Amino acid sequence: DAMVIQNPRYQVTQFGKPVTLSCSQTLNHNVMYWYQQKSSQAPKLLFHYYDKDFNNEADTPDNFQSRRPNTSFCFLDIRSPGLGDAAMYLCATSRAILMGSEQYFGPGTRLTVT
Amino acid sequence: AQSVTQLDSQVPVFEEAPVELRCNYSSSVSVYLFWYVQYPNQGLQLLLKYLSGSTLVKGINGFEAEFNKSQTSFHLRKPSVHISDTAEYFCAVSEVAGGTSYGKLTFGQGTILTVHP
Numbered sequence: 384d385a386m387v388i389q390n391p392r393y394q395v396t397q398f399g400k401p402v403t404l405s406c407s408q409t410l411n412h413n414v415m416y417w418y419q420q421k422s423s424q425a426p427k428l429l430f431h432y433y434d435k436d437f438n439n440e441a442d443t444p445d446n447f448q449s450r451r452p453n454t455s456f457c458f459l460d461i462r463s464p465g466l467g468d469a470a471m472y473l474c475a476t477s478r479a480i481l482m483g484s485e486q487y488f489g490p491g492t493r494l495t496v497t
Numbered sequence: 498a499q500s501v502t503q504l505d506s507q508v509p510v511f512e513e514a515p516v517e518l519r520c521n522y523s524s525s526v527s528v529y530l531f532w533y534v535q536y537p538n539q540g541l542q543l544l545l546k547y548l549s550g551s552t553l554v555k556g557i558n559g560f561e562a563e564f565n566k567s568q569t570s571f572h573l574r575k576p577s578v579h580i581s582d583t584a585e586y587f588c589a590v591s592e593v594a595g596g597t598s599y600g601k602l603t604f605g606q607g608t609i610l611t612v613h614p
Contacts, residue, residue: 387540425587425604426541473540485531486602488540 386410387489389474395495396464404459404492406474415457416486417449418473426473432457461494469496499524499590503605510578511613518573518608520588527593530571531602532562535585544586547571558582583612 388407396402406415413434418426430439432451446468448460461468471491477484504519522528529548533541545556552564562573571588588605 389540423607425606428601431601475541485543485546486541488533488542490540491538493538 387474387476387487389472389489389492391492392490393493393495395497396461397497398466399463402461402464402494404461404472404474404494406457406459406489407455408474408476408487409455410476410478410487411454412476412478412487413454414477414479414484415451416475416477417447417457417459418475420471420473420491422470429459464494464496466496469494499528499592499603501588501590501603501605503586503588503608505608506606507609507611509611509613512580513577515576516574516578516582516610518586518588518610520571520573520605522569522571522588522590524569524590524592529591529593530562530564531589531591532556532560532571532573533587533589533604534558535587535607537584541587544573578610578612580612580614582610585609 386409390405416431417429419429420426428440429443429447430449446462450458471493473491474489475486477486500523502521510516531546532544534544535541544560545554545562547554547564555561560575562571564571585607587607589602591602
């Protein structure tokens with residue numbers, strides 16, 4: 384089945400130690416999104432890629448970076464994680480950014496910062 | 498800017514009872530509307546969406562929602578819930594056109610539906 388895969392499902396990192404979360408998709412969608420979801424809160428969009436074009440949300444901290452080396456893969460890099468960055472990180476894809484395209488979500492990576 | 502308000506943070510119901518989860522939105526332009534479900538420690542799954550046409554939209558798992566433009570609402574309903582419907586439900590909107598927010602989903606705060614036996 385075509386799907387969105389996130390690895391790892393659970394990640395523990397130390398305060399200030401860089402961490403990378405991975406997302407891959409077999410849907411061949413041209414848009415990929417990264418969301419941060421803190422406990423009991425709505426998902427918050429951090430940034431998205433439309434093909435190779437990177438679009439950062441205005442309030443996304445500089446501590447968060449992303450890479451998309453090809454259509455299938457997208458990475459979220461947190462350069463110096465703080466305790467406040469502990470959250471579920473959701474990757475999503477959509478076929479196009481137009482016409483109300485459905486977003487397909489991965490299972491998420493739960494990040495713990497110690 | 499668009500915003501979404503889910504009026505109930507938690508909704509407890511008994512199995513086989515009907516349920517309605519309420520969602521109101523605010524936007525200066527036309528919107529697309531979505532309901533997603535999230536089971537514990539999982540990603541979001543689309544239940545249904547409204548893009549245009551009939552205001553009553555049917556989705557998966559027996560859910561349906563009605564778009565009411567005058568009341569800017571998109572309430573989710575199910576006539577008879579099951580234990581397996583216990584999850585968190587998110588309403589989301591996307592603006593139809595314009596600017597850098599094109600296609601961006603804005604989510605409500607979520608409603609936790611708990612179905613009791």
